Amino acid sequence: MQEQEEDHKISVGDVKIDQFALALSSRKHIAIGADAKEAIEKCRTYLDEKIARAADPIYGINTGFGSLYKHSISEEDLSSLQKNLVLSHACGTGDTVPQEIVRWMLLLKVKGLSRGHSGVQLATVQRLLDLLNHNLIPVVYQQGSLGASGDLAPLAHLCLPIIGEGAVWQENRIKPTKEIFWSNGMESIELQAKEGLALLNGTQFMSAYGCYLFMECKRLLDWADVIAAMSLEAFDGRIEPFGVEVNEIRRQEGQIAVAKHVRAILEGSNGVNRQKKHVQDPYSFRCVPQVHGASRDAIKYIGEILEREVNAVTDNPTVFPDQDLVVSAGNFHGQPLALSLDQMAIAMSEIGSISERRTYKLVGGQRELPEFLVANPGLNSGFMIPQYTAASIASQNRQLCTPASVDSIDSSNGQEDHVSMGANAATKAFRVIKNVQQILAIELFNAAQALEIRGVDDTSEMLKGIHQSFRKHVPFIENDEYMHPHLKRANSFLDQTPDSLTT
Numbered sequence: 001m002q003e004q005e006e007d008h009k010i011s012v013g014d015v016k017i018d019q020f021a022l023a024l025s026s027r028k029h030i031a032i033g034a035d036a037k038e039a040i041e042k043c044r045t046y047l048d049e050k051i052a053r054a055a056d057p058i059y060g061i062n063t064g065f066g067s068l069y070k071h072s073i074s075e076e077d078l079s080s081l082q083k084n085l086v087l088s089h090a091c092g093t094g095d096t097v098p099q100e101i102v103r104w105m106l107l108l109k110v111k112g113l114s115r116g117h118s119g120v121q122l123a124t125v126q127r128l129l130d131l132l133n134h135n136l137i138p139v140v141y142q143q144g145s146l147g148a149s150g151d152l153a154p155l156a157h158l159c160l161p162i163i164g165e166g167a168v169w170q171e172n173r174i175k176p177t178k179e180i181f182w183s184n185g186m187e188s189i190e191l192q193a194k195e196g197l198a199l200l201n202g203t204q205f206m207s208a209y210g211c212y213l214f215m216e217c218k219r220l221l222d223w224a225d226v227i228a229a230m231s232l233e234a235f236d237g238r239i240e241p242f243g244v245e246v247n248e249i250r251r252q253e254g255q256i257a258v259a260k261h262v263r264a265i266l267e268g269s270n271g272v273n274r275q276k277k278h279v280q281d282p283y284s285f286r287c288v289p290q291v292h293g294a295s296r297d298a299i300k301y302i303g304e305i306l307e308r309e310v311n312a313v314t315d316n317p318t319v320f321p322d323q324d325l326v327v328s329a330g331n332f333h334g335q336p337l338a339l340s341l342d343q344m345a346i347a348m349s350e351i352g353s354i355s356e357r358r359t360y361k362l363v364g365g366q367r368e369l370p371e372f373l374v375a376n377p378g379l380n381s382g383f384m385i386p387q388y389t390a391a392s393i394a395s396q397n398r399q400l401c402t403p404a405s406v407d408s409i410d411s412s413n414g415q416e417d418h419v420s421m422g423a424n425a426a427t428k429a430f431r432v433i434k435n436v437q438q439i440l441a442i443e444l445f446n447a448a449q450a451l452e453i454r455g456v457d458d459t460s461e462m463l464k465g466i467h468q469s470f471r472k473h474v475p476f477i478e479n480d481e482y483m484h485p486h487l488k489r490a491n492s493f494l495d496q497t498p499d500s501l502t503t
Contacts, residue, residue, distance in 0.1 A: 009033035010107075010114050010129075014311040017303060020111075021215050023101055029133050032114060032125060039116025040125060044192075046321035047119035051078075051193055058317065058326055061194045082196030083104045083163055088154035089200055090166065092141030097154065097205075099169050104208035105158050106132040108198070108310050115206030116493045117313045117320065118198040127162040127189050136161070136180055137169040138206075146411060147334035147422030150315065151205030154423070159199040194317075201315035206337040208427035210306045210344070213433050217348060219497050220437055221292065224351050225258055226466060226498045227444045228288045229265040231358045232272065232281075233459050234450035238366045239263075239272045241286045254300070255293030262288065264462075271458035278367075284357035291354050298347035301339045309337060338422030339406035344431040347395040352432075352439040357388040359443045362450045363387050373449045373477075380480045383446050386487065390442040393435045400428045400435075441490035445474060452476055462502050469493075469501045 007028035012035045023030055032040075051061060061078070097105075106128055112118070113125045131138065137160050144153030158168025161177040165188075168180055181188065191199075231237075240246070247259040266272050280286065317328040363383050365371035388471030404425035410417050448470050451459060456467055473489045 009473065010036055010110055011037050012036050012115060013309075015111065017214055017307055017310065019209050020104070020107060020211060020310065024100075024107060027135075030107070030110075030129055032110070032122070032129065035113035036116070037122060040114060040118075040120065040122050043116045043119050043319050043321050044121055046324075046382045047194060047326070048192075048317055050324075050326060061197075061326070078193040079191060082191035082193065085196035085200060086156050086159055086191070087165065089152045090160055091321050092144040092153040092157050094141050094143035097140040097142055097372050101212050101496035102137045102140050102158065102169075103132060104212050105140065105154075105204045106138075106209070106374060108207055109155070109158065111310060112202055112204065112313055112315065113198065116148050117318050118315050119194040119319045120198045121189070121192055121195065124162065124189050124191070124195055124199070127186075128159070130186060131161060131168070134184060135170070136184070139167040139169060139174055142427050145205055145414070145423035146409070146419035147203070147206055147338055147424070147426075148332070148419030149412070149416050150201035150256045150332035151203060151334075151423055152200050153183070154205040155200045155202060158204075159196075161189060162189045162199075174319075187230070187420045194319075195326045197317075198315045203309060203314045203332065203334050203422070204339055206334050206341065206422040206426045207306060207309045209430060210302070210337055210341055211310060213341075213344060213429055214299065214303050214306055215427075216433050216437075217344065220348070220351065220433065220440060220494070221296055221299065221499050222261075223440055223444075223494050224292055224355065225261045226265055227355070227440055227447055228285070228292070230447040230451055230459075230463050231362060231443060232262075232285050232468065233266065233269060233463060234287075234369070234454050235281070235285060235358075235361060235445050236274075236276065236278075236454070237272065237281045237285045238276055238278075239266065241281070242266075242289060247289050250290070252290075252293055253298065254296035255289045257296060258293040259289040259349050266460050266463070267459040269458065269463070271454065271461075274458075281355070282361055284354050284361060288354070291350060295347040298343055301342050302347075305336055305340045334420035334422030338425045341422060341425035341429045342369070342401075342403040342405050345397075345425070345432040346401050348429075348433050348436050349394075349401050352390075352394050352397055352436040353434075355439050355443045356394045358385070359387050359390050359439075362443075362446045369450055369453060373446060373453065376479075382477065382480065383449060386442045386445060386483060389487070393439050397432050397435050400432050404428060407483065417430075437494050438487070438491050441494050442487060444470065444494070445486060445490045446472070449477060465499065465502050 008023040008030045011033035125182030137159045140154050140157040145151040242259045242262045247256050314331045363372050371377040372384045374380045404421040407421045408419050474486050
């Protein structure tokens with residue numbers, strides 16, 4: 001394998017989610033730092049010595065797993081035990097996990113193992129990084145984890161390739177691992193005692209989804225403010241609810257931040273500052289700081305939970321070389337993530353809910369805007385049905401927001417008698433947040449049309465720039481035409497950040 005310049009190093013110390021995201025998006029080479037190498041090797045050496053002198057069974061090292069912990073395993077079978085574990089637990093099903101999230105899984109698994117409390121070989125951790133650095137992305141499936149004894153099934157699929165099994169994505173095609181390893185000069189790893197358990201125990205499926213979605217949420221929350229401001233301008237709304245004094249006395253940080261953001265977006269607008277005939281706006285406009293702000297506060301808190309998790313050790317048993325301890329506990333239990341991912345879905349669903357209501361108001365023929373935002377309504381249906389679509393998606397989100405974390409089903413003959421269902425919370429949150437992007441895209445589609453009818457010249461410089469950029473992808477609608485491509489392009493437009501269009 002050709003060596004590359006090492007641009008990012010995985011160390012023992014804590015890393016911010018933004019830094020993980022930068023390392024992944026840059027596609028630069030990632031290496032194990034010297035401190036992490038030392039911690040990994042120290043722990044492995046200690047564990048080997050511990051096994052050699054141990055008189056009593058150590059869970060998952062020389063015993064069976066789960067309810068099979070009473071079965072002792074002979075020394076000559078310790079390696080086979082770990083390989084069998086990975087093979088037997090690769091029971092995922094359903095759709096494949098998006099490759100970008102699997103890349104997060106690989107990086108976060110390496111990070112957890114690099115803390116030096118898992119007892120793995122350095123070569124095992126390096127092989128996971130090799131897959132990431134060579135863009136050989138394991139094929140992982142969405143269904144199969146209870147989010148409690150670690151994300152067992154998805155992590156088994158993630159780690160199959162390092163023992164030469166399973167399949168990987170290469171250039172968007174699925175290929176057998178054996179074929180890929182042969183062509184890249186890579187060899188499979190012979191797992192040693194404890195390693196299979198270290199690889200499969202852990203919360204990296206949930207936390208990878210969480211981190212990926214956290215970054216998506218930050219972008220969409222910024223877009224929600226921008227699009228709401230454009231809708232406010234197009235609806236001839238009032239600026240007073242976004243003032244400094246009225247928001248500061250509520251004392252909610254997110255609310256204050258959203259009001260400030262919207263004021264900045266609308267700075268220099270003549271339209272929003274003109275004399276108004278109406279004394280109040282509907283809640284979907286007037287309460288943007290309160291609603292968007294509450295979601296911002298929730299996402300900020302969730303980010304803190306995720307940041308703790310991705311810098312943690314979540315496999316089991318946990319090895320403490322300095323204390324001569326091997327502890328079987330429950331750090332693999334996904335409850336912190338399950339609750340957070342459910343909250344993430346709810347917080348972002350509300351962004352979609354209030355967005356759909358603003359779209360509804362824009363097409364209602366109020367405040368000198370034509371019905372359904374087209375000339376000759378009746379002959380033309382105009383923007384009637386995009387609002388239907390947004391309403392349908394908002395309704396689906398509400399159904400998806402039923403918490404997964406309130407459910408639990410016994411497994412492993414009752415040994416694992418409370419599970420988090422955090423993996424289901426993760427995949428549901430993914431669907432909700434992708435839905436929210438489409439709802440916001442539909443609002444932008446409507447708001448741009450309404451603003452152009454109202455008059456773009458009177459708005460702020462920032463909204464003029466956003467509108468002009470949007471029009472390069474989605475046209476003004478004069479008469480009825482095929483709408484689906486416009487909704488799709490509007491959605492893709494939101495893959496950018498608003499700042500990238502105004503700097």
